[in-house]
Amino acid sequence: MKPFQTIVGVRKPLPDLAATVRDRLADIAPALTDVSSIVVIQREDRADGSAQLVNEWRVDPKLPGPVKQAISQDMLGWNDHAVWTADLIECVWRIEPFFMPGAIHCAGTTRFEPAMGGRGTKAIFSGEFEVDAAALTKVPASLRGAAVSAVETVVGSMIPRNFRKTIEAAAELLG
Amino acid sequence: MTSAAPSLAIVTDAAANPADLLDSAATAIGFASSIEQAFSKTGSNGQAVVVPAIDGFAAGSPTIADPALVEHLIDLLYDLGAKSVVLGTTEGSDALWAENRDVFMRADLLGYRYVTPAGRDYDIVDLSDDAEDSPFAADSALAGIPLSTTWREAALRVVFAANRTDAADGYALALHTLLSVLPGRDKESLYVRQRDPGAVVHALLSATPVDVAFIDAVVSSHGHGGSARPLSIETRTIVAANDPRVADQAGALKMGLDPQVSRLWYAPPASDETRTSGSLLPYEGWINVTPAARDAVRRRQKDAALDRSVGPLLQQVDTSLFPLRNEANARLNEWLSSFLSMEDIASGRETFAFLEMVLAQLAEARSAWQIMFAKDAIAHKPAALNVSPHDIDEAEWPKVAPAIASQRALLNGCTADAEGLRWRMVDGAVLFDCIRRYPVSLDAFAAAVPIHRTIQFMNDYIGGEAVTVASDDSGRVTRQLERNLYLPQPNFTALLGGDVIDVTKIETVSYGTDRQAMAWQTLFSANDSALADDGMVEFAEVGEDTVVTIFARQHFRQPPLVEAFDLTLLPDLHAWLITDAYRRFASRTFANLEAVLEGRDVRIGKPAAEVDIDEPLPIDGLLTLAERLRDELPDDWIEGLRGRFDWNRSDQPVPDRVDADGFQHFKPTARQKAPVSDRPVLRPWLLDDVSRALAAELGRHG
Numbered sequence: 001m002k003p004f005q006t007i008v009g010v011r012k013p014l015p016d017l018a019a020t021v022r023d024r025l026a027d028i029a030p031a032l033t034d035v036s037s038i039v040v041i042q043r044e045d046r047a048d049g050s051a052q053l054v055n056e057w058r059v060d061p062k063l064p065g066p067v068k069q070a071i072s073q074d075m076l077g078w079n080d081h082a083v084w085t086a087d088l089i090e091c092v093w094r095i096e097p098f099f100m101p102g103a104i105h106c107a108g109t110t111r112f113e114p115a116m117g118g119r120g121t122k123a124i125f126s127g128e129f130e131v132d133a134a135a136l137t138k139v140p141a142s143l144r145g146a147a148v149s150a151v152e153t154v155v156g157s158m159i160p161r162n163f164r165k166t167i168e169a170a171a172e173l174l175g
Numbered sequence: 176m177t178s179a180a181p182s183l184a185i186v187t188d189a190a191a192n193p194a195d196l197l198d199s200a201a202t203a204i205g206f207a208s209s210i211e212q213a214f215s216k217t218g219s220n221g222q223a224v225v226v227p228a229i230d231g232f233a234a235g236s237p238t239i240a241d242p243a244l245v246e247h248l249i250d251l252l253y254d255l256g257a258k259s260v261v262l263g264t265t266e267g268s269d270a271l272w273a274e275n276r277d278v279f280m281r282a283d284l285l286g287y288r289y290v291t292p293a294g295r296d297y298d299i300v301d302l303s304d305d306a307e308d309s310p311f312a313a314d315s316a317l318a319g320i321p322l323s324t325t326w327r328e329a330a331l332r333v334v335f336a337a338n339r340t341d342a343a344d345g346y347a348l349a350l351h352t353l354l355s356v357l358p359g360r361d362k363e364s365l366y367v368r369q370r371d372p373g374a375v376v377h378a379l380l381s382a383t384p385v386d387v388a389f390i391d392a393v394v395s396s397h398g399h400g401g402s403a404r405p406l407s408i409e410t411r412t413i414v415a416a417n418d419p420r421v422a423d424q425a426g427a428l429k430m431g432l433d434p435q436v437s438r439l440w441y442a443p444p445a446s447d448e449t450r451t452s453g454s455l456l457p458y459e460g461w462i463n464v465t466p467a468a469r470d471a472v473r474r475r476q477k478d479a480a481l482d483r484s485v486g487p488l489l490q491q492v493d494t495s496l497f498p499l500r501n502e503a504n505a506r507l508n509e510w511l512s513s514f515l516s517m518e519d520i521a522s523g524r525e526t527f528a529f530l531e532m533v534l535a536q537l538a539e540a541r542s543a544w545q546i547m548f549a550k551d552a553i554a555h556k557p558a559a560l561n562v563s564p565h566d567i568d569e570a571e572w573p574k575v576a577p578a579i580a581s582q583r584a585l586l587n588g589c590t591a592d593a594e595g596l597r598w599r600m601v602d603g604a605v606l607f608d609c610i611r612r613y614p615v616s617l618d619a620f621a622a623a624v625p626i627h628r629t630i631q632f633m634n635d636y637i638g639g640e641a642v643t644v645a646s647d648d649s650g651r652v653t654r655q656l657e658r659n660l661y662l663p664q665p666n667f668t669a670l671l672g673g674d675v676i677d678v679t680k681i682e683t684v685s686y687g688t689d690r691q692a693m694a695w696q697t698l699f700s701a702n703d704s705a706l707a708d709d710g711m712v713e714f715a716e717v718g719e720d721t722v723v724t725i726f727a728r729q730h731f732r733q734p735p736l737v738e739a740f741d742l743t744l745l746p747d748l749h750a751w752l753i754t755d756a757y758r759r760f761a762s763r764t765f766a767n768l769e770a771v772l773e774g775r776d777v778r779i780g781k782p783a784a785e786v787d788i789d790e791p792l793p794i795d796g797l798l799t800l801a802e803r804l805r806d807e808l809p810d811d812w813i814e815g816l817r818g819r820f821d822w823n824r825s826d827q828p829v830p831d832r833v834d835a836d837g838f839q840h841f842k843p844t845a846r847q848k849a850p851v852s853d854r855p856v857l858r859p860w861l862l863d864d865v866s867r868a869l870a871a872e873l874g875r876h877g
Contacts, residue, residue, distance in 0.1 A: 005495055006274075006495075006498055007275060007284070007495070007496060008274075008275070009275055009277075009279070009280035009283060009284070011279060115280070115283045116279045116280070116282070116283050116289060116299075117288065117289020117290060117296070117298075117299075118289070119279065119289070120279060120280070120283075122280075122283065160498065164274065
């Protein structure tokens, strides 16, 4: 289990920033490296003001030939299940990758807090990432532990970086 | 605002709370009356600008001024009549490699709340945002650098430093904190590498004096690693002074240091009236950066690429607040931290010192290599003129050319060699002249090669500045002051610690119908690298050609190791070395003049700004390269590589035996049994066998 956390601060008011991240992911996608599209495939606005969304992320990263052969294009992406509180202060999320479904566990929370004396917002992103070693059937059993650790380390650093880009792109959209 | 007599207060009380210490120190220097004076001035905008030490990498770090104390000071300023108070600072070079380092987020994460304990709002401003006009004089180290309007127009300027050791300067107190008002992210490049840091501080204080300086020494940062590896120590002290130099002087003495160890230091004017309260007794248990470590860090800092690469690796960072931008840096930083813990004084300190020494050696080796073999990689060295025309007595100008002519007369009787060079030693200096004829008229030559710029076209010129003092009716320069920087001479002395040659000169130029001449004489050498570098250049019309003559009298200091050998004891070797060095100088300088005549750029190296400020960090450059490789390599490059090793060959060789060390032994094939005389020179069979053995090894795990 690889925990990760990162803090991103931008000079935009909390309600505007959080609402942009919740409602305008499709507009944010072009600003994100290797992300080809983000589509809302399900949205439920609840009576208490909270919202439950499922966003489908499609990515098109440059992969080495052998990896490309192993993973088809339709497997490159994930569904992001998110529940937003009515005050937009918290979003609890869970990622469901298309590749190795069930073997990858990735979930966490995003909190938005006022910062810089009300002149901006702090987004605190934290979560955990885990790969089920048993699912790596193509890797020799003796190397699976190391492979899991390597994957968790790489992904554990990639996720916070992409989150930062998402928040910065949202702030950019707000002008 | 500056009060007439400097005041200094050092308040120490282990039992008092920090806010009370600050109040006591402020009272002791007459803070209230200073402020009243500042705000009551005609045209005062009533605004106080406080510049705090805010460059730490963790909340509660002893390398920053305690935000609670700074906010207490803001309340005090409001109580004393300030209409508004703002905190001002700018981004530092750390914003290049760590996240959340912009002014606002950094302040937030380090504990600033934008509202004081008494409920007063204050703002934090990035002083780069309104830095548009430059208030600095043309002969100032900061000429042309813009400065924040907020800072310039403030009714009261306050610096609030932390009490900390510094790896390069011994201590980083008020003057160090003051540099954060200057614009530009890469401050090490702009204000340390490219300028004399002491001159920068002097220029800044001359343009915008600081009214009050505080040093938060309640909890200090000491230790060998400086601010990069801070070590907390309770010193329960506040230092206050109405001149940041006085505050720094006291701060350094309390650390047990000579204030002069810092490159930023310059002494406050001597005054019999300094009112001092408090003790200058050094802090108990204080640990300073060793002189050897300071020296190593300064040597390393001269190499921009290395210095910029090392910063993110050595800095202790709370990465939950300030993640490192580059993953490789993050991992290396984490790994190095386990060796550099300053808590473990013995091993951490020595590992740190050793690492710094290695880095210094690496920086110098790189520099020596560039000087000798890769001059185009050297960064130009901007060196503003360090003398004012007002410092030169009018009577000095007419003396220059005759003085040089009389020196040249001492070459009479020397015979020129086949290449037109002649030289002799006089008073330890080398006097030489050389001559070259160009098949171009004087008018054409002088139009293409302005004689007053000739020194800048000479061999190994790496930077400097010339300022015109007088011109003739045609606008041609007749008098100028010039500072020149040259690579160490001879170049190989760079290997032995030779420094750049830095000479400031007075120069006069005369123009005739068939002759132009410039003479120069040494005023001083800022780094003491030259005792003399006088000379003259003449362009003379001879028929339809131009004859260029260069004369110089040079006496450069050599590194101690070279000085230790008195080469005059070996006259033949000495003569050979001098002849070789000046032949080289003459041929390259004349070639440069020819190139300038043809409109080519002859300057070696590249602009410093190109090297430092606009360039990505070296690690980011590597990342870009990796991404390019990823994008440009064909998809099947791995297969191609595999094919080279022929992983699945059916005739994969089987080792004859595996020895006790695990080496595999193969029987030679028939081809390898060919007579020695038939074997190709490069012996490809050997490479074949290595490839096949490798293929067998890889195939085993494939």
